[in-house]
Amino acid sequence: MSFWRVLISILFPPLAVIDQGCGSILIVFLLTLAGWVPGVIAALVILNRRL
Secondary structure, three states, rough: OOOHHHHHHHHHHHHOOOOHHHHHHHHHHHHHHHHHHHHHHHHHHHHHOOO
């Protein structure tokens, strides 16, 4: 996970997970709508998991 990816996930979480699939984008977008912090946490977790 690069510095830029972390920075994007803090500023706008759905944009950071755009290459992880439609489900991940939807989950992060909904969590971001519910609150900024859950969206950031979800984006960082999704980016940090191993594929």
